[in-house]
Amino acid sequence: MKIKHHLSDELLMAYAAAELPEAFSLVIASHLSMCDECRARSMAFDALGGAVMEDHAVEMSEGSLAACLDRIDTLPQANARALRRSQGIVPAPLLDYLGGSLDQVKWRPLGLGVRQAILRTSDKGASARLLYIPGGAAVPDHGHRGLELTLVLQGAFRDETDRFGPGDVEVADSSVEHTPIAEEGAACICLAATQGALRFNALLPRLAQPFFRI
Amino acid sequence: MMLDATQTEKPDAPFALRPYGAGDRQDLRRKGNVRVTSDAEQPDWAAQVYLVRDRQDKAAFAALFRHFAPRVKAFLMKSGASEALAEECAQDVMATLWQKAHLFDAERASVATWVFTIARNRRIDALRKSRRPEPEDLPWGPEPERDQxxxxxxxxxxxxxxxxxxxxxxxxxxxxxxxxxxxxxxxxxxxxxxxxxxxxxxxxxxxxxxxxxxxxxxxxxx
CATH class of the missing domain: 1.10.10.10 (Winged helix-like DNA-binding domain superfamily/Winged helix DNA-binding domain)
Structure with missing residues (x-):
């Protein structure tokens, strides 16, 4: 997999600090499952977190070590759990949101063969969804109020900025008005996270928006 | 939220995971950092974790606790936890270290980095932060022969x-x-x-x- 579009330092650092809405963390964790380069950078940001933590200390209260020693006597060693691995085009972290596989996804039509499925996340900072775009079809022209991350899982799309293939992540802010078009051939399947609601430029999708929660 | 959307950057080389040879690092000791008085030589924390893993060695655990628990506590307090909550969570983090010692891999991360990731997860629960999905697990290397x-x-x-x-x-x-x-x-x-x-x-x-x-x-x- 030749990945061309990677995550910025800013996103990786915010992910290391656990300061992102769940939907963004899901896209980042999915990209990291596909991209060794960003995975290594992400581990470096964990190391930076460790270095930040090393630098300050606050004394523990008296007896805390003894209390902890007593406590660990009662604790079993945690069992080694099975490795969480990706399945086919679905990165491991995404599997948890799909009920186990891509076949379980309940798609809703957005018109012209484009389908989407909203994924349930626990905070309102951003929303996550899967997009299914048949070869040659376009996602309605849209801008957004905040940041949008789009990770390609299968196929490829192009928009005004570039081409995005499997593993590539597009980072778009509110200034980007784009019309992603899937390449001819296999359908393009993407995982997207959006801060705030999308803005559609055409009237019809705008009317449909409250119903489809795009 | 504070992110911007600079177009995808060419990733820089990571800080870590770079070729590194033996060299004299005496002149690189921290200067003027008064916040934590660092020992002249840090103990080999990874060896302590392996003692905990292999022998449930309490002396090794105590050494780890004395060094890391106060740092986890400071980290949590600076993140906005009260002292009581930070104290409780720091104990939890150290207990997790005991329980998960067999999952530690010194070839992948230092003990400080590993403790940071445990503390980060504890902080998500304690301060009701957003869930943070984790990437797929990395496969384990050949088990018995660790690469020192x-x-x-x-x-x-x-x-x-x-x-x-x-x-x-x-x-x-x-x-x-x-x-x-x-x-x-x-x-x-x-x-x-x-x-x-x-x-x-x-x-x-x-x-x-x-x-x-x-x-x-x-x-x-x-």
Whole structure:
């Protein structure tokens, strides 16, 4: 997999600090499952977190070590759990949101063969969804109020900025008005996270928006 | 939220995971960092974790506790936890270290990095932060024969990262620290310092560049 579009330092650092809405963390964790380069950078940001933590200390209260020693006597060693691995085009972290596989996804039509499925996340900072775009079809022209991350899982799309293939992540802010078009051939399947609601430029999708929660 | 959408950047080389050869690091000891009095020689924390794993060694655990629990506590307090909550969570984190010692891999991360990731997860629960999905598990390496050289390299990289961080100008270091504490969003830092948001972002970027540069300067050539 030749990945061309990677995550910025800013996103990786915010992910290391656990300061992102769940939907963004899901896209980042999915990209990291596909991209060794960003995975290594992400581990470096964990190391930076460790270095930040090393630098300050606050004394523990008296007896805390003894209390902890007593406590660990009662604790079993945690069992080694099975490795969480990706399945086919679905990165491991995404599997948890799909009920186990891509076949379980309940798609809703957005018109012209484009389908989407909203994924349930626990905070309102951003929303996550899967997009299914048949070869040659376009996602309605849209801008957004905040940041949008789009990770390609299968196929490829192009928009005004570039081409995005499997593993590539597009980072778009509110200034980007784009019309992603899937390449001819296999359908393009993407995982997207959006801060705030999308803005559609055409009237019809705008009317449909409250119903489809795009 | 404080992210911007700079077009996809060519990733820089990571701080860690860089070739590293043996070199004299005596002159690189932290200077002027009065916040934590660092011992002349840090013990081999990874060896202590392996003693916990292999022999449930309580003396090793106590040594780890004395060093890391106060740091986890400080980290949590700076993240906005009360002292009582931070104390309780720091104990939890250390108990987790005991329970998960068999999952530690010194070839992948230093003990400080590993403890940080445990503390981060505890903080998500304690401070009701957003869930943080984790990437797929990395496959385990060949189990019995640990590669000492690689583990040493990871530790040395981590030490150099700490030294580089300590040598950043105070204001730059403070920005990086606050990003990790998450005590304030960038927009709140902007309100507090009177700096525009864009300036804060570019200063963090500069701080990271400087860190990388210092890591480069210090990396002894093979």
């Amino acid at each position: 050289a690689e583990a040493l390299e990871v530790q040395q990289e981590t030490d150099r990262l700490g030294e580089a961080l300590a040598q950043l100008p105070v204001k730059q270091r403070a920005l990086i620290e606050r990003a990790y504490y998450g005590d304030l969003s960038h927009s709140e830092i902007a309100a507090e310092t009177g700096l525009p948001l864009g300036t804060i972002k570019s200063r963090i970027r500069l701080a990271l560049e400087r860190l990388r540069h210092q890591m480069d300067v210090k990396a002894p050539q093979r």
